[in-house]
Amino acid sequence: MSPRRIVCLTEEPCETLYALGQQDRIVGISGFTVRPPQARREKPKVAAFTSAKIDQILALKPDLAIGFSDIQADIAAALxxxxxxxxxxxHRSVAGILEYVRRLGALVGCAAQAEAYADALERSLDAVRSAAARLPHRPKVYFEEWDTPIITGIQWVAELIGIAGGDDIFPELSCEPLAKGRILADGAPVIARAPDIILGSWCGKRFRPEQVAARPGWDAIPAVRDGELHEIKSPLILQPGPAALTDGLQAIAAIIQGWSARQR
Structure with missing residues (x-):
């Protein structure tokens, strides 16, 4: 029997279940959930990312809790x-996000709807990829997930930059699954790789381009010289769910297209 009372410990299962029309199964959500916006109004908030209100979750009598990553191992163990x-x-990749949608749909007994939804997401990715292939210039892109310490972008972000028509400047770091594997000791590697665009998405706080531009030596970076520092709101890109493949990708693509249009 498919689960009827689901607690979503992170945003991506909540967003996916709403997209599949299965929101009535959700009995609790993460306090960090912002998508879809009605979820915050309709569902009790019983978890953060690294902690959860176990007693409140148990009071909801869930028959399934869904979370993400080894960071939630202690919460999972308690439940x-x-x-x-x-x-x-x-999962940490674009392909992983699509497979996640399909697996979650199958888990709750709506595999056909999930397959159709994932297929639609794939078609939208292909459309952005095709448009990017027609751009006359392809920028080097630096994505910053955090500022102190400096943390570079994760795999699905690097892949979305590629789909949108850019090249992530730290592909070797993007494959590191944990943030600690993507820490830069200082800004020298960014200066050396000379990105044309800097994208910032500081989880939980506003990106401050003026602070980035003021870092020692960063005035030599083309992105800083040309004022190409842009924020991507963290709910759009830092969670491995549908939002990253839709609004997150569209935001990146718009920035890259604008940059390309300004090249001579």
Whole structure:
């Protein structure tokens, strides 16, 4: 029997279940959930990313809790010990996000709807990729996930930059699944790789381009010289769910297209 009372420990299962028309199954969500906006009005908030209100979750009598990544291992363990079934996804790529949608749909008994939704997401990716292939210039892009310490972008972000028509300047770091594997000791590698565009998405706080531009030596970077520092709102890009493939990708593509149009 498909689960009927689901607690979403992160945003992506909540967004996906709403997209599939399965929102009535959700009995609790993460306090960081912003998509879809009605979820914040309709569902009790019982978890953060690294912590959860276990007693409140158990009071909701869930038959499934869904989370993301090894960072939520302690939450998962506490729920499992209390007898709750838990699914922790651990995907880090665009292909992984699409597969996540399909697997979640199958898990709740709506595989056909999930397959159709994932197919539609794939078609939208292909449309952006095709448009990007027609751009006359392809920029080097630096994505910053955090400022102190400096943390570069994760794999799905690097892949979306590629789909949108750019080249992530730290492809070797993007494959590191944990943030600690993407820390830069200082800004020298960014200066050396001379990005044309800087994208910032500081999780939980506003990106400050003036602070980035003022870093020692960064005035030599083409992106800083040309004023190509842009914020991508973190709810659009830093969660491995549908938002990254839709609004997040569109935001990146718009910036790259604008940059390309300004080249001589």
């Amino acid at each position: 499992v010990k209390a007898g709750v079934e838990v699914w922790i996804a651990n």
